[in-house]
Amino acid sequence: MAKPKKRHALSTRLWHWTNALALILLFMSGLNISNAHRRLYWGDDGFLPEQAWLEVPRFPGWATIPDYYSLATARDWHVILSLVLGFSLLAFMLFALFNGHLKRDIWLRAREWKPRNIGKDIREHLRLNFDHGEGKYNILQKIAYAGVIFVLIPLMIFTGMVMSPGMEAAWPWMTEFFGGRQSARSIHFIAAWSLFAFFVVHMLLVVAAGPIHQLRDMITGGKE
16 A cells, blocks of 8 residues: 655655744844944935835834844854755755656646636635635735745845845845845845735734644645
8 A cells, every 4th residue: 555645745844844943033132233323224325314215113022033132142042044045945955856856746837827816716715715726825825825935034144144244245246236235134024024914914814724633734734
């Protein structure tokens, strides 16, 4: 008898939990860094209030790492966790490429982009029916996961590199690519809060779909 196939491969499960922990701690240390200078700008320079496009509120200690204001400590956390995030993403993408997970489960076919199919997927989600579609994930899930894996997390990594003085000196073209150091900082902020929004929606959908079942499958792998 053939061994039952797991719904989630071990590499996917390891990346899921490593990525979740790294992003949560990165976000919290990032809030501490944000408290050091709460205004955001576009271009290469910016300091004055009238130059800012947004002033971010000050975040309380319970939401930050560490739970007191310390720019140096927060940066240490941020750098270490960014390495965890970057290398875990690279490992996941390599495993997902070789075991077919990306092509089989994440890649969107041309027919799936049709407005009729997307509209149907939205209606099914509104009915709290998440187990529809041909493969493991439905259209909206594929779009969301692909956006996180190929857009938001890479944006976080590369804009973070631009904000590092050493990286900026070594690769000035990267700063120019993002439109300046302050633009990279603003994009980093937008990407971070977009990931936070994804996390909130993801958690709400997990609860709606049955949290015990979903958590068990992401821990044990489940069965297809």
